[in-house]
Amino acid sequence: MIEVNDLRKQFKLTRQQKKELGRASKNGTVEAVAGITFTSKPGRVFSLLGPNGAGKTTALRILATMLKPTSGSVKICGFDVQEDPQEVRRRLGFLTGSTGLYDRLTPNELVKYYADLHGMDKKVFEKRLDEIYTRLDMHGFAKRRIGKLSTGMKQKVSITRTIIHDPEVIVFDEPTAGLDVISARSIIQLIRDFREQGKTVIFSTHIMGEVSLLSDDLAIIHKGKLCYNGSYKDFVDQMKTNSLEDEFIKLVEEA
Amino acid sequence: MNAFLTIFKKELIDTLRDRRTIIAMIIIPLALFPVIFGIWTTIQKSMVKKAKEKTLQVAVISNDSETQKLIEIIIQKEKFKLIENVPEDSVRSFVQNDSLDGVFVFSKTFDKRVENLRAGRIKFYFKSSEGDNIEKDRMKDLVDKFEDSLLSARFEKLDLDKAISTAVKLVEVDITSKKERIGKAIGAILPYIFVIFCFMGSMYPAIDLAAGEKERGTIETLLTAPVSRFVILLGKFGVVVLTGISSALVSLVGLYLVVLQFGEIPPEIIDVISGIFEIKSIILLLSLLLPLTMFFAGVLLSLSMFAKSFKEAQSIITPFNFVIILPVLIGLIPGVTLDPKTALIPILNVSLATKEIVAGTIDFWLLIEVYASLAVLAGLSLFLSSRIFLRETVIFRG
Numbered sequence: 001m002i003e004v005n006d007l008r009k010q011f012k013l014t015r016q017q018k019k020e021l022g023r024a025s026k027n028g029t030v031e032a033v034a035g036i037t038f039t040s041k042p043g044r045v046f047s048l049l050g051p052n053g054a055g056k057t058t059a060l061r062i063l064a065t066m067l068k069p070t071s072g073s074v075k076i077c078g079f080d081v082q083e084d085p086q087e088v089r090r091r092l093g094f095l096t097g098s099t100g101l102y103d104r105l106t107p108n109e110l111v112k113y114y115a116d117l118h119g120m121d122k123k124v125f126e127k128r129l130d131e132i133y134t135r136l137d138m139h140g141f142a143k144r145r146i147g148k149l150s151t152g153m154k155q156k157v158s159i160t161r162t163i164i165h166d167p168e169v170i171v172f173d174e175p176t177a178g179l180d181v182i183s184a185r186s187i188i189q190l191i192r193d194f195r196e197q198g199k200t201v202i203f204s205t206h207i208m209g210e211v212s213l214l215s216d217d218l219a220i221i222h223k224g225k226l227c228y229n230g231s232y233k234d235f236v237d238q239m240k241t242n243s244l245e246d247e248f249i250k251l252v253e254e255a
Numbered sequence: 256m257n258a259f260l261t262i263f264k265k266e267l268i269d270t271l272r273d274r275r276t277i278i279a280m281i282i283i284p285l286a287l288f289p290v291i292f293g294i295w296t297t298i299q300k301s302m303v304k305k306a307k308e309k310t311l312q313v314a315v316i317s318n319d320s321e322t323q324k325l326i327e328i329i330i331q332k333e334k335f336k337l338i339e340n341v342p343e344d345s346v347r348s349f350v351q352n353d354s355l356d357g358v359f360v361f362s363k364t365f366d367k368r369v370e371n372l373r374a375g376r377i378k379f380y381f382k383s384s385e386g387d388n389i390e391k392d393r394m395k396d397l398v399d400k401f402e403d404s405l406l407s408a409r410f411e412k413l414d415l416d417k418a419i420s421t422a423v424k425l426v427e428v429d430i431t432s433k434k435e436r437i438g439k440a441i442g443a444i445l446p447y448i449f450v451i452f453c454f455m456g457s458m459y460p461a462i463d464l465a466a467g468e469k470e471r472g473t474i475e476t477l478l479t480a481p482v483s484r485f486v487i488l489l490g491k492f493g494v495v496v497l498t499g500i501s502s503a504l505v506s507l508v509g510l511y512l513v514v515l516q517f518g519e520i521p522p523e524i525i526d527v528i529s530g531i532f533e534i535k536s537i538i539l540l541l542s543l544l545l546p547l548t549m550f551f552a553g554v555l556l557s558l559s560m561f562a563k564s565f566k567e568a569q570s571i572i573t574p575f576n577f578v579i580i581l582p583v584l585i586g587l588i589p590g591v592t593l594d595p596k597t598a599l600i601p602i603l604n605v606s607l608a609t610k611e612i613v614a615g616t617i618d619f620w621l622l623i624e625v626y627a628s629l630a631v632l633a634g635l636s637l638f639l640s641s642r643i644f645l646r647e648t649v650i651f652r653g
Contacts (some may be wrong), residue, residue: 090479100472104272
């Protein structure tokens with residue numbers, strides 16, 4: 001379960017940014033997330049939809065304890081991201097489309113590294129690793145250097161790293177960015193599987209097709225604020241335009 | 256502790272698989288001294304051989320009878336060729352264009368002065384070289400022999416013992432031990448090795464583990480692991496320190512190889528260098544290196560963390576290569592010694608203390624002061640890097 005309440009995040013502007021923004025910058029700061037509230041529940045996929053620069057990544061980085069909120073609160077499985085960041089991280093898997101990997105390590109070494117950081121028991125780790133490798137068909141390249149793997153193989157390594165500790169909450173930040181259709185489709189399938197396993201899944205995207213394929217719940221974010229927050233079904237039912245894309249553009253323009 | 260070891264181990268494996276690090280940490284420090292000494296010794300030997308073996312073309316310009324003695328010496332001496340009938344006004348140009356290696360021009364009053372028991376004047380034209388001037392010495396040796404024969408004749412004529420020409424025999428007693436003297440000379444080179452290689456060995460891993468991690472996008476996933484940021488930093492810090500120290504130690508091995516490889520090194524120098532490889536000296540030097548490398552590691556990680564990319568980090572850090580050489584150079588100035596003030600100046604204190612350790616003259620309390628000064632700096636640099644690593648504006652800069 002993810003509970004976000006009146007979350008705000010301000011960034012100090014650099015001299016160059018102040019110059020560019022002029023009067024638009026308030027007190028030399030910019031509000032990337034401006035008081036958002038939502039809940040993401042286990043067994044459901046929560047989509048955070050927004051254009052580039054809307055505040056999606058900032059919000060998800062706060063959820064993943066990488067950034068500290070300026071105000072408001074975020075609880076992951078009952079643990080506050082500011083008070084118990086380590087407990088939050090134990091229960092969280094984080095995957096982005098731009099996730100980098102250590103090219104000089106092998107998939108085995110990389111996944112073991114993250115399992116060790118999560119303090120996994122050796123036997124539990126080996127069993128889980130075998131399950132994931134079998135499911136993603138990774139045994140064939142598990143001992144090769146990551147730098148020599150194809151993009152699709154690397155994506156599988158990223159997924160394994162993200163879920164090796166069997167997290168209750170999985171955060172996907174634009175997970176299909178830069179991927180080909182086949183790799184993107186496998187990520188979509190993976191998110192569905194996590195939903196079936198009862199995980200809490202939140203993913204951010206600006207691709208409408210992914211939203212319609214996956215969403216149980218939807219929030220539309222623009223300029224740091226939520227324009228919509230509710231079930232995907234309700235959103236579709238109350239649409240005043242013919243397509244999800246048109247409705248999204250209409251909402252963003254009105255905001 | 257487990258998390259620290261996990262991070263340390265992974266960063267070490269990752270670092271040791273990086274070609275740039277291996278080149279900067281092992282190959283350059285190991286090969287640099289043998290290669291430099293090798294090239295230098297080979298060139299030096301061939302130059303000396305050439306100067307010793309060359310048949311020198313010499314001319315004598317004089318009308319005096321005594322001159323014949325010198326001409327005889329030249330003719331009898333091997334690897335000399337007497338060139339006759341050289342016009343006096345062409346002497347300079349012949350020597351300048353290497354037609355002649357040397358010319359002895361006797362003054363017109365030479366015979367007369369010698370006869371009157373005075374010194375006869377000979378002008379010696381030659382072209383000096385930067386090195387040992389072996390050719391000049393060989394030609395001067397001819398005149399020495401010539402002078403000796405004139406002196407012998409003079410003493411015989413006066414019926415005197417030649418030994419009376421020596422009135423004072425100076426016996427020098429230098430209370431500085433050979434180890435101390437040579438140690439301080441060699442010790443002046445060692446700080447270069449330590450400081451520069453500590454820095455160079457730390458540089459690439461620091462850039463790769465901080466700026467490289469940001470550039471690759473791996474920092475995000477690492478920060479979502481249930482480990483405090485300080486422990487993550489400590490793991491990286493440990494690897495940077497280890498590579499820096501290893502680099503300096505490898506360079507010492509390179510120096511040792513020089514001793515083994517290239518003979519003709521005076522035994523006193525070999526004694527001093529061998530002394531460096533004694534356990535006591537190694538422990539003392541390592542104890543200086545450790546806080547120094549920690550200081551470098553903290554500074555390098557902070558700078559690299561601030562950079563957006565590997566390339567930017569390199570541009571920020573490269574000028575520091577020159578900054579660190581300055582205190583080392585100051586340490587080479589004669590008269591600059593380890594005292595309570597210089598013991599507080601970072602890098603310079605290591606430079607001066609290394610000299611004293613190698614010479615075996617280190618003062619215990621000054622060494623303690625050096626340690627204390629370096630420990631404070633190492634602590635401050637670690638603190639600085641931890642503050643920077645906690646700042647999200649730095650981690651997510653760009």
